[in-house]
Amino acid sequence: MKTKHINVAFVVLAAVVLAGVAYGVDYLWDKRFGPTAASAADCRLAQELIDKAQNPPSDAAEGEKWEQQIRQIRYTRLENDGISTEVGKYVHWSMVRATGDPARPPAGTLEEMTELAIGHCEDSGVELRVPKIVF
Template identity: 35%
Template sequence: MLIDEQYRRTTRKNSKNYLEGIMAVSAPTLNNEASDKKASTGRKILFGTVSAALAVVLAAGGAYWWHQHNKLSQASMVDCQLAQKLVDSAQHIPDGTAAIDKWEKSERQRRSQMKDGYLGANISVYDGWALGNAKGQGTPPSKSDVKQLEDTANRHCIEAGIEISLPQITS
């Protein structure tokens, strides 16, 4: 056992000078480096595990956000059904300038009732192609253009469970 004795200043108490001493007793400590290394290694493993788990959670959250951010808008069932009706109507555009203009105005008004504007824009492109063909302007779109537009429109209706069919426009 080690004994440390510290002397403090001489004080005056009741007119007597005396030394005030403090005795501290301390036990020798074992310098066990093996237990220190084991504790240090355990803390490192715990820190690494927590860091890895946090990285996985952040990566999953980021992937989910990216998917939601880049996903096409999903139209309602009513919008998808209306889109198909508009496409079907484009197959029967009447003859004559006045009748075509009336059809175009009616089609635009019906399309404006759609809540999903992106699906409405795709249907508008198809209507424009059909209208141009009915007026004898331009050339009909290629099969690949119609197929690509159909695929884009259908991606808006995945959750509604409705598949929109865009027939090929022929002159």
């Protein structure tokens, strides 16, 4: 009976240690490979650009100019490259949808883009709202 209690105690201890290690690895993985922390100013500007992306031009030539103007703002005013990249993807796919371009993002791309964009602003104090793009 005593051996059985020792075995149970060992299993419980091993489970607690493994859970702690798994949590630590997950935490470090997110810090290393997860979204980078964008500033509140970057997140407010990102929201402005995402809001602007709700009404892209339907003409392809105008869409290219519109996308280029937003790219210029991203490159000159956003300090966090991660949020800039996700906003750029959002603007691009919004323009593609509006112009009727037959290109489509690979499955899961838009969801991942949204998750990353929100993740960049998670600790900024700005709640980033990213409307879904539906093709």
